[in-house]
Amino acid sequence: MSARNWWLMISVGLGILLNPLNSSMVSVAIPRLQNVFQLDYTGVSWIIFSFYIASSIAQPVMGKASDLFGRRKIFLTGLVVAFIASLLAPFAPSFAWLIVFRIVQAIGTSMMVAVGMAIVRIHVTEKQATALSVLSIFLSGAAAIGPFIGGVIIHWWGWPAIFFINIPFVVVSFLLSWRNIPKENSSLTVAPGTSLRKWFDWIDGSGILLFTMGLVALLIGLLSAKSSGHIALGNIIVSLIGLALLGVFVRHELKATSPFIPLRTFAKYPAMTWVNVEFMLVNVLFYSLFFGVPSYLQMVRHVSEYQTGILMLTLGLCSLVTSPIAGRWIDKSGPGPALLVSAILMTAGSVWLVTLNQSSPVISVCLALAAFGISNGLNNVGMQAALFQSSPKEMIGVASGLFNTSRYLGTILSSLLIGIVMKGKFSFEGFQVLGIILTIIALSLVFMSRRRRKSGELQKL
Structure with missing residues (x-):
């Protein structure tokens, strides 16, 4: 495999590891966050679930965006978003704001995961399985050692360190990616003066909203039942609303001219x-x-x-x-x-x-x-x-x-x-x-x- 391809995989790998690292590293911060913000376990556990929900929605959305606007642009933008979220999260004035920054962090890191594999798929044409194995080392390695890293840095520097630790990874990945990820021609053919309504239709905004609301409602219903330890009528209703919205989403996608999925x-x-x-x-x-x-x-x-x-x-x-x-x-x-x-x-x-x-x-x-x-x-x-x-x-x-x-x-x-x-x-x-x-x-x-x-x-x- 050429040196150019190796540098491309390292550039992408340093970006995509941020998502699994942050999804696993925060688990050891739960007791500390529980004490700092005076929450019970059910309340503080949403610092984990909010990241999973946001990531599960953001990744196909960003996949769609990358097919339209170009994968390099989405990857670099994701690094910027992750940098801002990681910098602001430690200064969150309340737990609600911490959740907001956590969701923004999930969106930024999802932008990289959603397109990182596609970048390798398109630009590394030799020994693709070997290339994927290198990226999987970044993904699985970050997830596996996340709790260990989180435990060490929280012990010495407190819970804000699990956000600050992202910044050097983001900076190095951005500099390498700017140099090594090839520029692409966007597949977007809408004229520059097109109205917002046509842009909304072009990216299938209705489909994205239906998918997001349906999945969020379904997951909140399920996770609330899990957190409370029993299945209440409210959990069932919220889950059914989610399923109904996903059903409407399926019907919409089958008719859409430029479907999100x-x-x-x-x-x-x-x-x-x-x-x-x-x-x-x-x-x-x-x-x-x-x-x-x-x-x-x-x-x-x-x-x-x-x-x-x-x-x-x-x-x-x-x-x-x-x-x-x-x-x-x-x-x-x-x-x-x-x-x-x-x-x-x-x-x-x-x-x-x-x-x-x-x-x-x-x-x-x-x-x-x-x-x-x-x-x-x-x-x-x-x-x-x-x-x-x-x-x-x-x-x-x-x-x-x-x-x-x-x-x-x-x-x-x-x-x-x-x-x-x-x-x-x-x-x-x-x-x-x-x-x-x-x-x-x-x-x-x-x-x-x-x-x-x-x-x-x-x-x-």
Whole structure:
């Protein structure tokens, strides 16, 4: 791979790591924020959920914008937005303002994630799976070591440091990206004097609003039920409103001349739809483990936070080591074999969780973490490669944005799953039930992977 391509991947990688870093790093700041702003756990947890919701909506929106206005412009703008949010958040006068800056930060970092993969897809034409493995190191590595970094800097410099830490990454990424990301011709053909109404129609503003309101209502209904520990009538009504708005959104998109999400294209390319479904399930599995194991270690096995962080590094290190190997493997054999092995490993890891008992050595949980870490390294590269294989080049920005929305939906669903299973109190019995549910999901992924592999073999014949 040429030196130019390496510098391009480093430029993009330093930008896209900000989203997973900030989504995982803040988790260790919850107790400190709870004390500073005098909130209960339900209230302070929205510092996490607001980021997930904003990211899940912003990424397909920014994917659409990049297809219209150019990926380089969107990437550089995202760096500026992330810089402003990271600079202002530590000075938030109230928790509500902190949430606002957190949402702005999610939008800025989403602009980079939504287009970063597409930039590599378009400009790195040799050994694309290897290129994706490099980017997955930035993504999965940032997510894996985020809690460890957050714990260290909060211990020494307080909670504002988790925002200030972004600034050097933003500055370096901006300088490198300005130099290394090639300029593109925008696909936007609307005349400069066009009215705001036509601009609104061109970007499908109605579709974006319907998608945003529907998804926000649905997620707020689900997350409020999870936070309160029971399902109230109000939660059901809000969730139903969200589903109704999403139904209206689907109907609108099928009729729109320039749809925000080209649903007819998804119907034309069903393989792309299945990749998103699988990726969502993969993230339900991974983040159920990512959030569940630390709580199990601390609340059930009474392991210290420091020791828990050391044990959790098994997950991140295995993922980091696997990613470059996965890139070379997928370059030679395609994504099918790697995704099948990944699904088998997640099944084995889930079964291992079920077999644990209260007298099992604490370190034995590392076997499940290692299995999920290796599978995560395979999935980060394999799923991206499968998406690129199944997506038409003209809509790769939207496809990448929706792909990352699937990631966040899986993350949110994992949190919801843990809340329902544990019923407000983390217990050993609940952890075993969680392991059984994860085993069932993992087995379904094995079936999907085998189905894709057989379908690929039939296409070759």
